[in-house]
Amino acid sequence: MNQSFHGVWFTEQASVAGTTYHMAVGIRFDGELDRHALGEACAAVIARHPALSSAVAVDRDLPRLVPAAEKVTLTDAPFSEARLREEIARRYDLGRGPLARFTLLRESDTRHLLLVTAHHLVFDGTSKEILVNDLAAAYGGAALEPLAEAAPSPSDVESAKAYWAGRWAAPGEVVLPELVRTPVAAEPGATVELTLPGVAVDGLTRFEVVLGAVHVLLARYGNTGLPVTIGLSTRSEQTTDHIGLHVTELPVTVAAATGGFRDYALGLRSRLRELYRHRAVPLAQVVGGLRVAPALTPISVGYRRRGPAPAFPGVTASVEWSLFGGGARNALHLQIVDGDDGLAVSLQHSPDAIPTAAVARIGEHLRTVLAAVADDHDVDVATMPIMPPAELDTVLRRWNDTAREQRGTVPELFAAQVRHRPHDVAVVDGDHRLTYAELDAASAELAARLPGPGALIAVRLPRGWKAVVAMLAVMRSGGAYVPVDPAYPPARQELILADARPALVIDGLGALPEPQPVTEGIGEAAYVMYTSGSTGRPKGVVVPHGALANLLLGMAETLGSGPDDRWLGLTSLSFDISGLELFLPLVTGGRLVIAGSTGALDGRALTALIGREGVTHVQATPSGWQVLLDAGFDGRATITALAGGEVLPLDLARQVRARVARLHNVYGPTETTIWSTTDELPAEPSAVTIGRPIANTQAYVVDADGRPLPIGVWGELRIGGHGVASGYLRRPDLTEERFQDNPFAAGRLYRTGDRCRWAADGRIVYGGRTDGQVKVRGHRVELEEIETRLREHPGVAQAAVALRGGELAAYVVARGTAPDGAELRRHLAETLPAAMVPTRWSTLAQLPVSPNGKLDRAALPEPAPSRAPAAETGAAGEADELVAVLRGIWQEVLAIDDIGVDEDLFDLGGHSLTITRINVRIMQQLGREVPLEVFFDTPTIAEIAHHLREHGLPEHGLRERA
Structure with missing residues (x-):
């Protein structure tokens, strides 16, 4: 037996094949079928091809074919779709046999289906053609001559080993629309059937054209470098007419989508021709450690060119070449039958791993690619359409139809509330209460003492009513405030102030120092929020008044917020999300209830405050919600909860949702003004997404070159609309890098660096970062900034930081004697906020690097791993x-x-x-x-x-x- 035979048998022994090795071909007969002649023809085919009536025996460790315990005979049964599926899926007893079955399913006196099923151990795609042709000949009265026994084909194992030594790499991540996971064993499957037009391109075979189209599509999804298995015939001249397993599967790597299609397909051809020289040797024979599975790679392609069906005298016969065996062998198998009427494509998959609707869209993407190739054989594969027009319109326009008429600034909107309800309480801070009129008067008095329009003014005050007065005063004076948390290390505060160069620093509401002259105006900015910077230097995001007002009014529409509502002020002023909880109640006539600096860290105190003040809206990071739950927060039926700033785990979402009236998972970078999308979770959520764009906001999921991606395909999220910030303060280079003109609509886009995909219902699924930025307890952290600070320590030669289990883990290569974690913690605490100081520490001899010499963050080990018992040596x-x-x-x-x-x-x-x-x-x-x-x-x-x-x-x- 050949090596492919052994590989299939071995996979069956591992019990991971399911029904994926069950092959079937059907012949439909219309007319007066000669049942006796058909039975004789089947017997003649079985006699000519003894593999069909065989079983498997193990001799000296090796499996081989032996005669089955029973003969193969033609059986009859009434036709039904259920019976058809049952016959195809029926298990084989490999040791007893036989490994093929012939069943005539009767639909009526003049309509029959001959179903031939066989195990892949004795059958392949070409075997179907051989079987059908031999049956037609025997049914027509021809005698089938015995076949000479074929000698084993020679194979050069050493040459194949040398070839694959530098070429095989295990598949990495697979990107397919809405793929949930990649099956590691066979699973119950489904198939999407479609017919695509065949495309002829000068200088290419039909196979090379369709395989090139598949590879282009996979590359555009983001699968560059992924090995994709194709089935290759290993038949020799001696085995041309033999039914049996004479095929192997070998991987071809997906090349980057560059150049014209013809050149792309020619490059694929050259790689295929290299494979042909080694097709006699299965990969598993020359590459160690391949896990047993019915497919070598997560995506595979099978292709057969079919001629017209042979004639059966007296009846009309049609062949169903690709009856589905019912098992999914991997994430996606494309079985393509190329006939005179086009390409019959079967997209086989596990519905539990990838939704069937998503697989259907893959089929339409392939249709779109082939249509573009038919129009222009040299079409640029990097820019050619891969989505049909309706899907493209959905992701670009229909799901971004968020236009609303909104006007005003925070000072203007607040002033309107002062006029409507001057004596209503606006702010509660412990025992201190301010009415709208009192808050208006206090902010007006302070505004009169500020430099005026265009000034940048730092507000260095703890969360409290004085900070609210100061921020309102700065905005109504025409300036922009810069929040500086007094709890930050002094060195961190000085970094922010040195970069911002404010005209004034407000440390209290009493006498103010003489302001610096305003040498450059800040324009229409409402505030400048500083975030972590990858170079070690924080960067200031300039947020205009229109963006802040749009956020507040959009969220008021989404959440519902009015005079009867009370918002909890919980967040540090240097965390941009504080802007929502501070200002939304004040522009909608509600009440702001401020949690003091100490109380914000005390879950029990917060729970008591929420109950005492009748709070209706609570915004917190998931970490903050966990603190509340741990403190015994049992919820209130009137609370609208917001969770944002970091990933909301599903189990936590369920716990919070069970205790509140409404729960919104919210998402947004500082550069697009606090929140850009929101998702209201149902009473018993089964998944958590970041939802849909808020008012006047557009979301686009694009590839690395900014081209829109299909529904369900991972890409970078870019955000446009009224919430986009002006850029980074005095950082035109960084602004140009992260902000761009919107190619799909008016305005500008911000490149978030977040990995996202569209769900089929128009919500957005978050999948982590595309760069070195992470969220730690809601705080946005650039890992490179921490690494820069670590390298400033004299005892650190190299440093890397990664997120492990929700906590920062630091890895250092020492210069001389390694400093301990406590010493490095103290070093970082001098310049970084507490959220940016790692809690887990490891010393390494060297840092792992990728082939291009860059830090391979994913290869960093788990910190302080537990040691396994030493093996006996x-x-x-x-x-x-x-x-x-x-x-x-x-x-x-x-x-x-x-x-x-x-x-x-x-x-x-x-x-x-x-x-x-x-x-x-x-x-x-x-x-x-x-x-x-x-x-x-x-x-x-x-x-x-x-x-x-x-x-x-x-x-x-x-x-x-x-």
Whole structure:
């Protein structure tokens, strides 16, 4: 048997194949079918191709075909779709056989379906054609001559090893629309069937055109570098007419989408021709450690060119070449049958891993690509359309139809509320209460003492009524405020002030220092909010009045906020989301209830304050909500809750939602003014998204070149609309890098650096960062800034920081004696806020780097890993009787004289056949069988010995067998 046969058998033994190896072909007959002649024809085909009536026996560790215990005969049954599916999915007893079945399903006296099902061990795509042609010939009265036995084809294993040594890399992340996960074993499947037009391109085969179109589509999804398996025939001249398994699957890497289509497909052709030279050797035979699975890669393609169906005398016959076996072999398998009437495409998948509706859209994307190629054979693959017009219109316009008529600034909107309700309480801060009239008077008095329009004024006050007065005063004077948290380390405060260069710093509401002259106006800005910077220098985001007012009025519409509502002021003024909870109640006639600096950290005090003051709206980070829940917050039926600033875990969302009237998950960068999208979660949420754009806001999910991506495909989120900030204060270079003109509508876009995708219902799913920025307890943190500060310590040569379990973990390479974590913590605390100081520390000999020499953050180890027990080595290993038996088996099978107990089986040249042989010998000598997956997870002698002991191999039994 060939190596492909062994690979299929081995996968079946691992119980991961499901029904993916069940192959089927159907012949529909219309007319007066000669049932006797058909039975004779089936018998003749079975006699000519003994593989169909075979079973599998294991001889000297190797599987081989032997005659089945029973003959294959033609059986009859009434037709139904359920019976059809049942026959295809019916399991095979490989050891007993037979490995093929012939069933005639009767629909009526003049309509029948001959269903031939066979296991892939004895059948492939070409076998279907051979079988149908032989059946037609025999039905027409021709005698089928016996076939000569084919000799095994030679294969150059060493050449294949050398070829794949520098080319094979395990598949990384797979990007398909709405893909939830990549199956690692066969699963119950579904298929989407469609017919696509065949496209002829000069200089390319039809196969190269359609495979090129598939690769272009996958590259545009974001799969550059992903290996995609294709089925390649291994038939020789001797096996041309034989039914059997004469195909192998080998991977072809997806190239980046650049150049014209013809050149792209020609490049694919050259890679295919390299594969052809090594197709006789399956990859599993030359690459160690490949996990047993029915598919080599997450995406695979099968292609067959079909001629017209042969004639069956006296009846009209049509062939159904691609009857689905019912199993999903991987994330997506594209089975393509190329016939005279176009491309019959079957998109096979697991609905639990990727929604069938998303797979249907993949089919339409492929149709769009082929149509573009038909129009222009040299179309630019980087810019060619991949979405049909309706889907493109949906993601660009329909889901961004958020236009609202909104006018005014915070001072103007606040003034209107003062006129309507001057004596209503506006602010509660402990025992201190201010009415709208009192707040208006206090802010007007302070505004009169400020420099005036265009001035940048720092407000360095703790959260409280004085800070509210100061911020309102700055805005009504025509200036822009810069919040500086007095709780920040002094060095951090000085960094912000040095960069902002404010005309004045407000530390209180009494006498003010003489302001600096205003040498440059701040324009229409309402405030400048400082965020972490990747160079170690914080950057100031300039937010205009219109953007702030749009946020407040848009959220008022979304949430509902009016005179009867009371908002909790909980957030640090240097965290931009504080703007919503401070100003939204004041521009809608409600009441602001401020939690003091100490109370904001005390869950019990907050819970009491919420109840005492009748708070109706609470905004907090998920970390903040966890504090409330831990303090016993049992909720109020009137509360509208907002969670934002970091990822909201589903379990926490369920806990919060169960305690409040409404829960909104909100999302937005500082650069697009606090919140840009919102999602109201149902009573029992099953998922958490960041929702849809708020009023006058547009959201676009695009690729690295700014082109819109289809529904469900991961890309970068870019945000446009009224909320987009003016840019970074005195940082034109950074502003140009992160802000751009909107190519889809009027205005500008902000590049968030957030990885997102559209859900099918128009909500946005958040998938983390595309760069080194993370959220820690709601605070936006640039990892590179922390790394810059760490490298300033004299004892640190290199540094890296990563998010692990929601906490920052620091990794340092020491210069000389390594400083301890406490010392490094103190060093960072001098310049960084507490949220930016790592809590976990590790010292490494060197930092992991990617092939291009950059820090490979994903490869950083878990901090302070627990050490596994050391494997037995040296004398102890030699004295261990079980280890000695296993070492003897390893040495015999691998033909290596001396093997250490900790050496990796696959590093020693092992593969699936090796495992089979080792397992047979373990069973013979020790009476135990090791599950195949254990060899992949723990591929050393010491680990297999540990597994056997853990699963009940007694020492006395070992001695008896010895």
